[in-house]
Amino acid sequence: MNLELRQLIEELRAELADLPDSLAYAQFGEGAAIDALPAGLPADLRDLLLVADGLRAGRVELASSSTLAGIQYHLDYAPDFSSIPQDRAGWLVVGVRSDEPIFMDRGTGAIWYFPPNGTEWFMSDAFEELAPDVESFVDYYLLGPGYADLTPADDRWFAFLDEQGLLDEDDEDGS
Template structure:
């Protein structure tokens, strides 16, 4: 995980903790897990995420802790045939959910995949399964902690409001400075 993303997670965790217990309903960024508590065989990017935050809830996102990762792998058995996941389940890892729908990482490439909610159908009935980001860092930076959250979930919930307060909802804003 890149240092900027680690730093951002630490800063957001501090801000959320300052407003607890109110923020616990819609967001929680746990402390990182010790390396010996992270299961072997995980993609390096997932290991690094768990070392930084051992599970997180951010609006519609629920990225699982090291101890709970195995509890969401059942999604692999439910994947529609057209996705090809059932043909090579060892190549995939469900690392969390977005509104109770699976988020997967491809072990060989590190790309993050999901079912875009373009219809009201249940995720397993949809005909689109897309790689939403080339790697986990990009996914986290844009969709979980950035402007992309409004594209894949809601731009009218507490997490979006929090991201907006932090100046993270408009692409490119993080590099702008205001003059006093």
């Protein structure tokens, strides 16, 4: 994980700790101990968990090392048109957006999801790459202007990002 993103996560964690109501909409876990991480995780996910063992930001939650195994059941419900049923071992559920899973392609590290299209995710006919890697996903979609693309309406996390000056597209690479 790049140093800039690591510092941003630490700064936001400290800022959230000073806000008494922040647990209602956000929580950044402390970094996991290296021996607590499940074996076989992709390197960039391991790096993230070492910095923040679980990230809840508004309607998006990335699993902690202790909850990661418990959300893999989403793989069982992936629509047949997606590549997940044919290569279940090649995918990892890394979190959720509202109650809908966020997937990582183990081979490329890319983050995928079923974009909203008026139907439940498991009956969807669209499955798209959201970010090329977990670092880009966290930087742009969780801690930046892309958050608005993932959520249907403004919420307290969106307001927090705005207060922190993190929603300005000009400061982001747009990945």
